[in-house]
Amino acid sequence: xxxxxxxxxxxxxxxxxxxxxxxxxxxxxxxxxxxxxxxxxxxxxxxxxxxxxxxxxxxxxxxxxxxxxxxxxxxxxxxxxxxxxxxxxxxxxxxxxxxxxxxxxxxxxxxxxxxxxxxxxxxxxxxxxxxxxxxxxxxxxxxxxxxxxxxxxxxxxxxxxxxxxxxxxxxxxxxxxxxxxxxxxxxxxxxxxxxxxxxxxxxxxxxxxxxxxxxxxxxxxxxxxxxxxxxxxxxxxxxxxxxxxxxxxxxxxxxxxxxxxxxxxxxxxxxxxxxxxxxxxxxxxxxxxxxxxxxxxxxxxxxxxxxxxxxxxxxxxxxxxxxxxxxxxxxxxxxxxxxxxxxxxxxxxxxxxxxxxxxxxxxxxxxxxxxxxxxxxxxxxxxxxxxxxxxxxxxxxxxxx
Amino acid sequence: xxxxxxxxxxxxxxxxxxxxxxxxxxxxxxxxxxxxxxxxxxxxxxxxxxxxxxxxxxxxxxxxxxxxxxxxxxxxxxxxxxxxxxxxxxxxxxxxxxxxxxxxxxxxxxxxxxxxxxxxxxxxxxxxxxxxxxxxxxx
Numbered sequence: 001x002x003x004x005x006x007x008x009x010x011x012x013x014x015x016x017x018x019x020x021x022x023x024x025x026x027x028x029x030x031x032x033x034x035x036x037x038x039x040x041x042x043x044x045x046x047x048x049x050x051x052x053x054x055x056x057x058x059x060x061x062x063x064x065x066x067x068x069x070x071x072x073x074x075x076x077x078x079x080x081x082x083x084x085x086x087x088x089x090x091x092x093x094x095x096x097x098x099x100x101x102x103x104x105x106x107x108x109x110x111x112x113x114x115x116x117x118x119x120x121x122x123x124x125x126x127x128x129x130x131x132x133x134x135x136x137x138x139x140x141x142x143x144x145x146x147x148x149x150x151x152x153x154x155x156x157x158x159x160x161x162x163x164x165x166x167x168x169x170x171x172x173x174x175x176x177x178x179x180x181x182x183x184x185x186x187x188x189x190x191x192x193x194x195x196x197x198x199x200x201x202x203x204x205x206x207x208x209x210x211x212x213x214x215x216x217x218x219x220x221x222x223x224x225x226x227x228x229x230x231x232x233x234x235x236x237x238x239x240x241x242x243x244x245x246x247x248x249x250x251x252x253x254x255x256x257x258x259x260x261x262x263x264x265x266x267x268x269x270x271x272x273x274x275x276x277x278x279x280x281x282x283x284x285x286x287x288x289x290x291x292x293x294x295x296x297x298x299x300x301x302x303x304x305x306x307x308x309x310x311x312x313x314x315x316x317x318x319x320x321x322x323x324x325x326x327x328x329x330x331x332x333x334x335x336x337x338x339x340x341x342x343x344x345x346x347x348x349x350x351x352x353x354x355x356x357x358x359x360x361x362x363x364x365x366x367x368x369x370x371x372x373x374x375x376x377x378x379x380x381x382x383x384x385x386x387x388x389x390x391x392x393x394x395x396x397x398x399x400x401x
Numbered sequence: 402x403x404x405x406x407x408x409x410x411x412x413x414x415x416x417x418x419x420x421x422x423x424x425x426x427x428x429x430x431x432x433x434x435x436x437x438x439x440x441x442x443x444x445x446x447x448x449x450x451x452x453x454x455x456x457x458x459x460x461x462x463x464x465x466x467x468x469x470x471x472x473x474x475x476x477x478x479x480x481x482x483x484x485x486x487x488x489x490x491x492x493x494x495x496x497x498x499x500x501x502x503x504x505x506x507x508x509x510x511x512x513x514x515x516x517x518x519x520x521x522x523x524x525x526x527x528x529x530x531x532x533x534x535x536x537x538x539x540x
């Protein structure tokens with residue numbers, strides 16, 4: 001930065017000075033007399049006390065051009081009586097560094113265009129957590145990091161669905177799925193998907209699949225089905241299950257299945273010894289003794305395991321079957337875990353401080369529909385199960401709450 | 402019926418309006434080269450409309466007013482990259498058939514009309530949410 005005439009008294013002869021008007025977006029006008037040889041950056045400095053906008057957040061526009069800091073006002077042939085527009089730039093100082101790094105990457109055409117500043121370049125999902133979405137996507141708040149440094153629970157299904165209904169999310173999702181690199185990333189980041197082989201890619205690229213993924217209604221149905229069939233909605237098999245009650249696992253399961261506490265219900269059904277009545281939380285709904293069915297497997301299991309996922313949710317094709325306690329393997333694509341990954345890599349929803357009736361609204365409604373009307377017990381059960389309806393049903397049936 | 406204002410008078414009028422900031426604040430325009438006596442090449446900026454992905458962004462454009470302006474519309478081309486249906490992703494040219502004021506050009510329209518219409522276009526329901534290339538990239 002060269003030393004510019006900073007004091008007006010020290011400026012060149014008055015004849016050389018020009019009077020420019022600076023119009024800011026807030027309808028404010030400042031008239032300043034300056035020398036045309038003044039650098040734009042110094043001009044901004046002069047403006048700073050008047051407009052209360054820090055120098056590096058000022059952007060000046062004159063005659064259809066953005067004034068560059070290292071040029072002088074004369075470069076732009078600004079004359080007396082002319083008007084310069086002043087715009088306050090959005091980027092707060094903290095994010096200016098990352099945005100510079102993002103700007104340094106534009107030559108890489110394979111990076112999705114919505115990649116956000118300051119997020120790992122390797123994470124194509126970063127765009128979803130970008131500043132553009134501030135207030136729209138659920139970003140982690142400070143309160144999220146509890147005393148133990150934990151990240152809090154994964155987003156609940158309702159929250160996921162809510163987030164998914166946002167057009168921005170759908171837009172991004174569509175864009176992501178059109179990007180081969182993105183697909184690689186998704187597939188590589190999920191062992192379940194890796195295991196499914198090359199068809200996965202094909203499937204994810206199919207129009208139909210994309211439609212499903214971006215349709216919140218379909219997702220909602222999928223999740224409902226998933227839940228009904230006893231798939232643990234809080235994780236894929238074998239990981240992270242411990243903190244949540246495993247569906248289908250009850251006191252009886254435990255005793256008869258001693259020695260295998262790590263194994264979720266699939267073992268239970270395989271051994272065949274203990275899977276039936278306690279494992280089925282809906283047993284009470286079927287006085288006719290439906291629960292004999294379990295070992296035969298879930299009639300809808302195939303639907304979930306079908307890698308083509310072509311069939312739309314078959315909910316209601318056979319109402320009686322919905323309670324049969326088969327154990328569909330949780331579909332990796334539709335597990336909330338996968339979704340939360342898609343939604344921006346480990347940005348779980350902020351801690352929920354809402355009252356229980358609001359927080360568990362959907363779950364309470366389900367419990368009501370299942371015939372549990374005691375509000376206090378329902379809430380206690382849901383609290384204990386972390387919002388998991390199936391867990392809550394078990395607790396209610398066990399009489400432990 | 403008023404007499405037809407000749408091209409250069411019109412452009413001088415627009416130039417003054419642009420330089421003195423008499424027009425709308427959301428856009429700005431001026432001659433690319435102040436010494437260009439034909440007044441053909443113009444620069445324009447559009448301030449991204451609020452409540453959209455364009456908010457706080459400044460888009461630079463180039464406008465070309467041919468010898469028959471204002472009987473024919475100016476040729477408008479984005480310099481800043483933008484994702485907008487009426488803008489070519491190849492070179493940033495605004496497709497005249499996709500922007501109403503260019504498609505149905507009238508003699509009393511001016512460059513400000515065009516810039517403001519593009520800005521309105523940015524703010525419409527679906528367009529205001531379109532993912533945008535990083536700010537500062539150019540065609």
